[in-house]
Amino acid sequence: MRIAYLGTADLGSVRTRDSLDILVPKETANLFTTHRMEAARDRTAYVRAPLVTIVPPALPHALADRPGPNTLILSIAEPFFSETARAALGSDEPSFVEPHAAADSLIREVADAVVREFPSLDRLTASFLNALAALLAAHVARNYLAAAPVKAMSNGGLAAHKMRCVRNFIAEHLGETIRVEQLAAAVHLSPFHFARMFKQATGQSPHLHLLLQRIERAKELLAGTDSPIIEVAADVGFRTQGHFTDVFHRYTGFTPKVFRLNAREASSRAH
Template sequence: MNFGKPVVLEQRINGHSRIIHSEPSQVGFYQANMSQSFAWDSEVEFLLLYLKPSLLKDLSEAAWGQDKIELVPQLTRFFDPLIVQMGLALKSILETDALGSRIYADSIANALGIHILSRYSSIQKPSKYYKGGLSKQQLKQVLDYMNEHLDRNLSLSELAKVVHLSSYHFAHLFKQSMGISPHQYHIQCRIERAKELLFRRDATIKDIAQVVGFSSQGHLNYHFKRLTGITPKNFLHQ
């Protein structure tokens, strides 16, 4: 993805070279087995995203019941606003909180994979629609697990394994049950736990941020104010 300015690139794929013009927000899509390299002669910003073939296979099985898929061989210099939007979201995670939002990053990767499969593969039918939510037992299991591991950077696949589901299936059913995504729920739980620790007044805000799983005090401050309207410091002085 080109996040910079117009630039002329020398593109070499599977031994064949050509000169191309890349515009801002243009996307290139290449299969994992392609040998490729690029060269340019001016400063430019690109975002490279790599999705494991195993992820696409798992998503295809979960969403369409197909384990054999055929992706388009190669697409160069096309516009796809949804891919750009998800790319920007992942870029923001890496720049602001690379250690603390694994569930969120996994969710975006799944959404990106589903979009690629539905738009740029041999799959023709619509994806499955899961409804009904998690069972009461499944919901209790996963909520307990999340609350017991607030300090950990949990992945979506780890949570899905608790209730023996695919990550794609789990994310859909969790949101139907709770009305919010697993990432949003985990953040809310961390903030509630932070409130309890702030009430005790026996730890610094920085220490509390670490205990409840935030990568920094600034990250705690951001989500605390976003959800409560005030900062942890102001919460202490109420």
């Protein structure tokens, strides 16, 4: 494991690293992250304390920050992280569940303790780093990863054409109340069997998957339109702005208003 402050060499152009990187910005940081998850478009976020951001191994990304020791980077080697993640989740190929920024009190407390106890980071011992790597790797695995999807119907997962049908149904009715019974009926399964097979195929319950789809669509609307937040909430299936704000903050670390302001600031900086 390596612990250091983000330096000039870490900033600028898009790159990939063979480690799990946890970035912990201080109050003085002005950290922007740009990344791409799977086939999604590039996403830029402004990450400030008390949030942290987690960059998976081999993920193309770019970082921008003001000069100086403003952001602590905790790097865990990919082989060690993958082994720990498999043990923690009981899965051969665990995969990340976005978000890439989160209000994570444990990571924040660990980073603060390291800086407090070791003002000179080059005095960190190998035994301390190994113990810390094990703690953080298991924590990230349990909180930000999902078990690998089941690849074949013979293993109990939902078939690919049925997954497409479910996703299309969700996309078409995202602004409405969607029940598991409706999703199950769309692919001609009982709710019980559908829920079990869906989780085997995605690593997520239908409820969590639907909720994350609502959040992702809300991000797009907040960043790309001037629609009032109450309208965005309704467009993605929330009955009240208050409930939407609570859920959005829980999964992104931002209120909708702050997320919109950060997205616009990031866009203006990019242009």
